[in-house]
Amino acid sequence: MSSFALKSFTGLRQSPTDQITLVSHVPSSLSLPHRRTSLRVTASRASPKLANRTLRVAVIGGGPAGGAAAETLAQGGVETILIERKMDNCKPCGGAIPLCMVGEFNLPLDIIDRRVTKMKMISPSNIAVDIGRTLKEHEYIGMVRREVLDQYLRERAEKSGATVINGLFLKMDLPEEWDSPYVLHYTEYDGKTGATGQKKTMEVDAVIGADGANSRVAKSIGAGDYDYAIAFQERIRIPDDKMTYYEDLAEMYVGDDVSPDFYGWVFPKCDHVAVGTGTVTHKGDIKKFQLATRNRAKDKILGGKIIRVEAHPIPEHPRPRRLSKRVALVGDAAGYVTKCSGEGIYFAAKSGRMCAEAIVEGSQNGKKMIDESDLRKYLEKWDKTYLPTYRVLDVLQKVFYRSNPAREAFVEMCGDEYVQKMTFDSYLYKRVAPGSPLEDLKLAVNTIGSVFRANALRREIEKLNV
């Protein structure tokens, strides 16, 4: 289409009068897709009004994604049911939330156990770089306990009018007709029937699958599989004098010994530290990597006691199908975890909210039935807003986590102030900020230099091996 426009313009130089008419042609052909989308919108607007009831939506999973979705749905006037299998679940998680999440989701400051303002990146040869000098006074990375955050968001959803059920989602019957309801089969736990719970069914018009990495909703709609990493973490209570070092500091260790395609971390939590690592390609060696991570941090966690060991899968990329008819996936169930940093909490909550907003809008505050096109709008909005972020982090992971020399170069780059400023800006506020071109050029030159030096040293190492 653009080549058409070019050809017509070169021909135009001889006849300026034609230029105006041809120019008017170009925008109309460009607007065709827009006309097509407007057609789709009117199709859903024509879907029937629900007779004397509001739209019923079930949110499966009560983590950040489910809680945010349920709250937005309930506030929008939709009848919402939130099903969560374990109300006091301590999800194994790094627990880091960006600054923008506190503002966007109105989180009370007492939910945040610690404010991390300094980070240390440690290369395979133990070169340590301090990050955080560029942070302003009010900027920090919040460390939360998942059980506290999830409970808070669920309670807020309940206060807005959602019904919270403690139950385990088993399976879902897909509707026969286009306007038949989805039948959910779940086991409800209440104190009376003890641990086994009671099997129940429920009919709903739409479902939001927010049930995490091993999503059953995803299985029910045939969403497909994704590659996932195993994150393994040990919570260690260390002596108080060592804890002061981690007061507001988190560490990241990179190296082949710690993980072949991810990083090892020491994150401070409320009164202990979480030491962990993860991998996609060498899941069987995760214990070895964990030992290596503990070894690298040994001096700083000496005398600590392991109080808990936990592991969880982390999706590496979205599922092939993130929605099907009136079922949409959000959060980890959809696979919205970034590469390179493995961040998922903010994206889970944001996607839950975005999907719920799309449902509220498409159903006009619960008065009409929705269909797949309304949920597609959520996918479009999500991809448009966050795909650049995901792409950039993917490139960073591919370039800098490949090998030890790449990691050495990465740590060297992180020492640069410009890099730190850009990294924190994009992490804390979730926008890929355009920096100044001159600085970008300098950064590119420095990156190439670092990578070259690190690879040169690797060749030297290979020469020594011979």
Added chain:
Amino acid sequence: MSISMALFSPPISSPLLNPNPIPKISLSLLSTKRLSLVSLTRASSDNGTSTPASSTVSATTVEAPKPVEEVSVKSPSENGAVGGEETDLTTTTTTEIKFQDAKWVNGTWDLKQFEKEGKTDWDSVIVAEAKRRKWLEDNPETTTNDEPVLFDTSIIPWWAWMKRYHLPEAELLNGRAAMVGFFMAYFVDSLTGVGLVDQMGNFFCKTLLFVAVAGVLFIRKNEDLDKLKGLIEETTLYDKQWQAAWKEPESSSSTVSSKK
């Protein structure tokens, strides 16, 4: 416990043999732990029919039998109670060989010790850093706050790197390109009678020249061909995974993919 003690005593006398015993121990630990690891990950990642309370208990009690680290000093507070067992991380008996070198002072290379005829011998600095990295790759060490590693490779000037790495390789590649170029020019001349100057004017020959130069630059070893193919696929894979949601044959919004 006594066996592990015996295994740990030889390394003190023979630093060269040090790397070997430790991986063996971790390997044996790994094999015994494999069962527990499988049940551990299944317990904590299963959304399954087991009641919610039991999954975390099984996660902690599975670890109860043996401490994971290679320490002979065990804490007496080890119990399999539901509250979670505690394993102590104090290591007092193992001694590790840390990286030591006369020229490595205070976490960085002392450049004054590398002087040759009054100027710093950058080549030996590079070799020394390579030796240090190799040592650390084979024997990963803990980081300490008392002796932070501060060395930054950018203090070595750019021309030292050029002289040592870029120039020899450039010589090699230019040599290859010259040989290929000479032979191809002779070959084309003998077949078509077109001389070198006239060959340069031809578009097809210019394309061949471009392909030859690119080939010499990017394909230096036999494995590079497959590596390049893998790279191209790798760069587009993530995008494909994201766009998969839009490639629905049955839905009406396949037009949306054309918008993208």
